[in-house]
Amino acid sequence: MERQTEETIEAELQGLREQYRDLGIFGLGRIIAQRAAAETEMESIYLLIDDEGWTIAGNLDAWPEAEDLVTNRVRFAIEPSGSLGPRRFLGRTVELDDARLLVARDVEDKLRTQALLVNAIGLGSGLMLIFGVIGGFVMSRWMLSRIETINRTTEQIMEGDLGRRITVEGSGDEFDELASNLNAMLERIERLMAGMREVTDNIAHDLRTPLSRLRSRLEVALMNEIDPATARRLLEETVADAEGLIATFNALLSIARAEAGEQRASWEQVDLGLLVQDIQELYEPLAEEREIELCAIADPEVVVMGNRQMLAQALVNLADNAIKYSPEGGRVTLQATHLATAGRPAPLLRVADTGPGIPPELRTKALERFVRLDPDRSTPGNGLGLSLVNAVAQLHNATLELADNQPGLEVSLVFAAPPAARTADA
Numbered sequence: 310m311e312r313q314t315e316e317t318i319e320a321e322l323q324g325l326r327e328q329y330r331d332l333g334i335f336g337l338g339r340i341i342a343q344r345a346a347a348e349t350e351m352e353s354i355y356l357l358i359d360d361e362g363w364t365i366a367g368n369l370d371a372w373p374e375a376e377d378l379v380t381n382r383v384r385f386a387i388e389p390s391g392s393l394g395p396r397r398f399l400g401r402t403v404e405l406d407d408a409r410l411l412v413a414r415d416v417e418d419k420l421r422t423q424a425l426l427v428n429a430i431g432l433g434s435g436l437m438l439i440f441g442v443i444g445g446f447v448m449s450r451w452m453l454s455r456i457e458t459i460n461r462t463t464e465q466i467m468e469g470d471l472g473r474r475i476t477v478e479g480s481g482d483e484f485d486e487l488a489s490n491l492n493a494m495l496e497r498i499e500r501l502m503a504g505m506r507e508v509t510d511n512i513a514h515d516l517r518t519p520l521s522r523l524r525s526r527l528e529v530a531l532m533n534e535i536d537p538a539t540a541r542r543l544l545e546e547t548v549a550d551a552e553g554l555i556a557t558f559n560a561l562l563s564i565a566r567a568e569a570g571e572q573r574a575s576w577e578q579v580d581l582g583l584l585v586q587d588i589q590e591l592y593e594p595l596a597e598e599r600e601i602e603l604c605a606i607a608d609p610e611v612v613v614m615g616n617r618q619m620l621a622q623a624l625v626n627l628a629d630n631a632i633k634y635s636p637e638g639g640r641v642t643l644q645a646t647h648l649a650t651a652g653r654p655a656p657l658l659r660v661a662d663t664g665p666g667i668p669p670e671l672r673t674k675a676l677e678r679f680v681r682l683d684p685d686r687s688t689p690g691n692g693l694g695l696s697l698v699n700a701v702a703q704l705h706n707a708t709l710e711l712a713d714n715q716p717g718l719e720v721s722l723v724f725a726a727p728p729a730a731r732t733a734d735a
């Protein structure tokens with residue numbers, strides 16, 4: 310604003326200098342007198358004095374006591390008549406050959422505005438700083454206290470209080486999200502640990518019986534007055550027991566491996582139709598022995614990406630169950646086909662029998678490790694077959710469904726429909 314004032318003064322002086330050049334000191338004096346007369350409000354000041362200091366023309370009585378800013382630039386305060394107080398002016402002086410000229414403008418209002426602005430900015434910044442500091446302090450205290458809560462809880466959990474959970478305040482902010490995520494993680498860890506404990510208990514329980522049987526048999530064999538034929542029989546039975554134990558361990562290892570998902574690197578395209586035919590051939594003799602009709606329905610090109618050995622093992626377990634639990638004269642069907650879904654057809658593996666089936670409320674339970682539903686345990690087995698099928702299904706992102714075959718059990722494995730490109734390849 311000051312620069313603007315100076316520029317207008319400068320422009321006016323430019324004009325006055327030209328007048329002086331053309332008209333001389335008296336001409337200039339006349340113009341100054343006119344302009345001064347027009348200034349009723351005293352917004353501009355004009356003053357022309359001669360070498361002696363006598364006023365030639367202007368609306369100021371005497372040259373003011375001015376503070377020289379830079380060359381020819383002055384600032385001064387006077388109290389014009391009718392004004393309520395001193396007003397500040399900004400002006401320029403020009404030295405002419407035989408006179409001095411002053412042109413000044415009232416900048417009081419502008420200076421007041423400036424002072425007001427400076428004060429406002431200063432006060433505003435100060436308040437902002439104070440509130441900023443207070444706000445920052447409160448915020449950080451609040452955040453630290455919430456982190457502290459989480460810290461305290463995790464410490465308690467580390468000290469062994471595994472059932473403890475971080476309190477969720479219900480504000481739905483990031484801290485709440487963090488707390489509920491941590492809680493969900495703890496929940497899952499606890500569940501996994503419970504599962505592990507259960508499995509360990511089951512293993513211990515299920516292996517103790519065959520192991521103690523094995524030991525007592527060997528103790529009998531060690532007795533002196535035993536004939537070689539009996540000793541041989543005992544040893545053969547022991548070998549059978551040991552084989553059973555090894556089979557159990559192998560089944561547990563396969564389940565663990567399927568659950569860990571480590572096989573994914575060695576995945577290949579597996580034709581479920583061929584798999585069904587192979588297993589049907591493999592189990593034909595056993596089925597015939599039990600007078601069960603074992604048939605295979607294999608559609609062409611039912612292909613999934615997967616681990617061939619694991620899929621075969623799953624199908625073997627299902628066929629084994631179907632034959633084992635079906636009464637003589639029953640009928641077992643192994644089927645590989647496509648399930649018509651909304652999108653592309655999904656590969657489907659189905660094993661159905663005409664046995665007693667599994668009641669709906671026990672179907673989930675039957676999938677657990679070491680669970681055998683047959684209370685008198687008249688059939689051999691240790692309850693790992695369906696667990697492996699379940700693990701293989703999860704490994705292959707397939708859904709395992711146990712349904713009623715009316716009569717009998719119908720187990721189906723529905724795989725995800727393959728992406729379009731792969732179908733074309735196949």
Ligand SMILES: Nc1ncnc2c1ncn2[C@@H]1O[C@H](COP(=O)(O)OP(=O)(O)OP(=O)(O)O)[C@@H](O)[C@H]1O
Nearest residue numbers: 630634666675681682683690691692693694695718
């Ligand atoms: N096809 C079926 N019909 C009737 N019941 C079945 C059938 N398949 C499984 N079950 C029931 O589910 C239980 C669990 O089956 P699973 O295959 O896991 O174990 P298992 O056959 O008893 O032993 P394993 O398979 O380890 O030799 C079985 O004990 C049986 O009671």
Ligand SMILES: [Mg+2]
Nearest residue numbers: 630690694695
């Ligand atoms: Mg089984």
